[in-house]
Structure formats: structure tokens, C-alpha cells
Amino acid sequence: MQTFLYHLTTVAVVAVIAVLFMGLWTMLRGSSPNLSQKLMRARVLLQLFAIVIIVLFIFMTRT
Numbered sequence: 001m002q003t004f005l006y007h008l009t010t011v012a013v014v015a016v017i018a019v020l021f022m023g024l025w026t027m028l029r030g031s032s033p034n035l036s037q038k039l040m041r042a043r044v045l046l047q048l049f050a051i052v053i054i055v056l057f058i059f060m061t062r063t
Contacts, residue, residue, distance in 0.1 A: 012050035
């Protein structure tokens with residue numbers, strides 16, 4: 001289970017970084033403000049997901 005959470009943490013962090021850069025790229029191009037807002041909202045949700053996974057991973061490794 002710890003190995004699964006470790007890899008899931010890595011995937012979640014990479015997803016956060018990818019969505020962050022996609023949102024920044026869209027915002028810098030100035031093409032679609034609505035798309036940029038949606039990407040930034042998705043980033044916040046992905047960050048929440050990543051934090052929950054990290055906390056679960058820490059909890060699993062301590063017990």
C-alpha cells in the first residue's frame with residue numbers, strides 16, 4: 001500500500017505542475033480567460049488531492 005501511495009503522490013504532483021504550466025501558458029497567451037480560470041481551479045483541486053495523498057502516505061509510514 002505504501003508503494004502505491006508513493007507512486008500516486010508522484011503522479012498527483014506531476015499533474016499539479018502540468019496543470020499549473022498549462023494555466024500559465026494560457027494566461028500569458030491571452031487567448032481564453034475562461035480556460036485559464038478553469039485550469040487554475042483544477043490546479044487547486046489537484047493540490048487538495050495531492051495533499052490528502054501525502055498525509056495518507058505519512059500516516060501509513062508512521063504506523
